[in-house]
Amino acid sequence: xxxxxxxxxxxxxxxxxxxxxxxxxxxxxxxxxxxxxxxxxxxxxxxxxxxxxxxxxxxxxxxxxxxxxxxxxxxxxxxxxxxxxxxxxxxxxxxxxxxxxxxxxxxxxxxxxxxxxxxxxxxxxxxxxxxxxxxxxxxxxxxxxxxxxxxxxxxxxxxxxxxxxxxxxxxxxxxxxxxx
Numbered sequence: 001x002x003x004x005x006x007x008x009x010x011x012x013x014x015x016x017x018x019x020x021x022x023x024x025x026x027x028x029x030x031x032x033x034x035x036x037x038x039x040x041x042x043x044x045x046x047x048x049x050x051x052x053x054x055x056x057x058x059x060x061x062x063x064x065x066x067x068x069x070x071x072x073x074x075x076x077x078x079x080x081x082x083x084x085x086x087x088x089x090x091x092x093x094x095x096x097x098x099x100x101x102x103x104x105x106x107x108x109x110x111x112x113x114x115x116x117x118x119x120x121x122x123x124x125x126x127x128x129x130x131x132x133x134x135x136x137x138x139x140x141x142x143x144x145x146x147x148x149x150x151x152x153x154x155x156x157x158x159x160x161x162x163x164x165x166x167x168x169x170x171x172x173x174x175x176x177x178x179x180x
Contacts, residue, residue, distance in 0.1 A: 022049055029055050038066040045074025053078060057086045065095040072098060076105025084111045091117050096126040103129065107136025115140060119148045127157035134160065138167030146173055 025047070028040035041059055044052040052074070059071035060083075072090065075083040087102045087109075103121060106114040114136070121133035134152055137145040145167070152164035 022047060022051065026052065026055055029059055034064050034067065037062060037064070038070045041067055041070035041074050045070070045077040048078055050078060050080055053080060053082050057083050060086050060090050065097055068093065068095065068098045069101040072101035072105045076101075076108035079109055081109065081111055084109060084113055088114055088117045091121060096124070096129050099124065099126075099129045100132045103132040103136045107132075107139035110140050112140060112142050115142045115144050119145060122148055122152055127155075127160050130155060130157070130160045131163040134163035134167045138163075138170035141171050143171060146171060 022044075025040040025043045028036040029044065029052075031037060031040075037059065041056060044056060056071045056074050056078070059067055060075075062068050062071065068090065072087060075087060084106065087105050090102045091099055091106075093099050093102070099121065103118060106118060118133045118136050118140075121129055124130050124133070130152065134149060137149060149164045149168050149171070153161055153168075155161050155164065
C-alpha cells in the first residue's frame with residue numbers, strides 16, 4: 001500500500017510542516033471555493049496520507065466534476081481498500097471524467113470487488129471510459145474479465161481494442177486471442 005500513516009513522532013520541524021500542509025489541504029477540501037477543493041484533492045493524493053481517505057471519499061459527492069474526478073484519482077494514489085465501494089458507486093456518475101477517474105483508481109487499488117462493475121463500463125458511450133475500464137481490469141488481473149475483454153476486442157474504437165488486448169496479455173489466457 002502506498003498510503004502513509006501519520007509522520008513518525010520525534011522528527012521535529014519536518015513533521016510540523018507535514019501536519020500543517022495536511023491540515024491546510026483538508027480545510028481547503030471543505031472550502032466553498034471550487035478551485036481550492038480540486039487543488040486540495042490533487043495535493044492530498046500526492047501526499048498519500050491515509051488520514052485524507054474519509055474527506056476524499058466525501059468529496060466524491062461534490063457538486064463539481066473537477067473535485068469528484070480529482071478525489072477519485074487521489075484515492076487511487078493513496079491505494080487503500082477503504083474507498084473501493086464508494087469508487088464503485090461513482091462508476092455511474094454523469095461525468096465521463098469521473099467514471100474514468102474511478103476506473104483508474106480501482107485499477108490502481110486492485111480489489112477484485114471492482115471486476116463486475118468495471119465490466120459493466122464496457123457499455124459506456126465514451127471510449128475513454130471503456131479504455132480505462134479495460135486497463136483497470138488488466139491491473140486487477142482477475143480471470144473473470146477474460147471473456148468480456150475478448151468481446152471488447154471488437155470495439156469500434158482502436159484505443160479501446162488496444163487496451164483490451166493489453167489487459168488480456170496482463171491477465172493471461174489459455175487460448176489464442178486474435179490481434180487487433
